Amino acid sequence: MSERIPIAADHAGYEMKGVLSEHLRARGFEVQDLGTNSLNPSDYPDFAHPVAREVSSGEMRRGVLLCGSGQGMAMAANRYPHVRAALVWNREIAALASAHNDANILVIPSRFVSNDEARAMVDAWLDTPFENGRHTPRVAKIDRPEE
Numbered sequence: 001m002s003e004r005i006p007i008a009a010d011h012a013g014y015e016m017k018g019v020l021s022e023h024l025r026a027r028g029f030e031v032q033d034l035g036t037n038s039l040n041p042s043d044y045p046d047f048a049h050p051v052a053r054e055v056s057s058g059e060m061r062r063g064v065l066l067c068g069s070g071q072g073m074a075m076a077a078n079r080y081p082h083v084r085a086a087l088v089w090n091r092e093i094a095a096l097a098s099a100h101n102d103a104n105i106l107v108i109p110s111r112f113v114s115n116d117e118a119r120a121m122v123d124a125w126l127d128t129p130f131e132n133g134r135h136t137p138r139v140a141k142i143d144r145p146e147e
Contacts, residue, residue, distance in 0.1 A: 006054050006063040008034040008047035010073075013066025013110035015039075016118055020064060020108075023119050027126070032060075048076035055104050056080035062104045064122065070109035077105050081143060086125075089113060094121040098128040102139050 005024055009017040014036055021031045034050045036042045044067045051063040055077075065073040070087040077085035085105035086097035089112065097103035106125045108118050130139075 002028050002030050003061060004030040004032050006032040006034050006051045006060050007065075008036070008051050008063075009066035009110065010036055010042045010044040010047055010068070011039050012068035013108070016066050016108065016110040016115060019115045020066070020118060020122055023122060024064075027123075044072040045076045048073045051105065052077040052080040052083050052085070056083050058082075062106070065105060065107045066110045066118075067107075068109065068111040070107045070112075074107040077107065084139070084142060088121050088125070090117065091120045091124045095124040095128040098125050099131045100135050100138075102130040102135070 007017055007021055021033060024031050035047050048065055051065055054060040055063050065077060065085065067073045074085045074087040077083050083105055084101055084103045085107050086101060086103035087107045087109065088094040088097055089109060094106065103125065106122065108121060
């Protein structure tokens with residue numbers, strides 16, 4: 001059984017969401033599209049929350065979010081326990097988000113990257129394992145801000 005990855009976008013990321021959904025399917029993933037379903041203006045939190053809930057609960061291992069700048073999606077998603085949503089803007093940052101931060105939600109600023117760049121970022125994020133080691137205690141501290 002293939003891994004299911006939830007993906008969501010507001011109106012600014014709608015078209016890129018389609019491109020990335022096709023890319024994920026071509027790589028053998030099952031895609032769970034959580035909206036939006038048009039270019040009509042929409043509010044990014046309405047789409048960030050469902051993906052973040054699924055990852056936070058452990059229902060899904062990881063997810064993808066898109067909006068114009070990526071900032072709003074990342075802010076909304078990172079309010080959930082155990083979510084490490086990384087706003088990325090190139091392939092190297094996507095790989096580091098996985099290797100060093102064990103990012104479980106990839107956030108892409110759709111107005112600032114091309115479809116080819118977005119596909120490369122998704123690939124880097126998916127294909128780069130978490131390095132563990134010195135990064136493990138750092139990642140653990142993300143869910144414990146009081147320490």
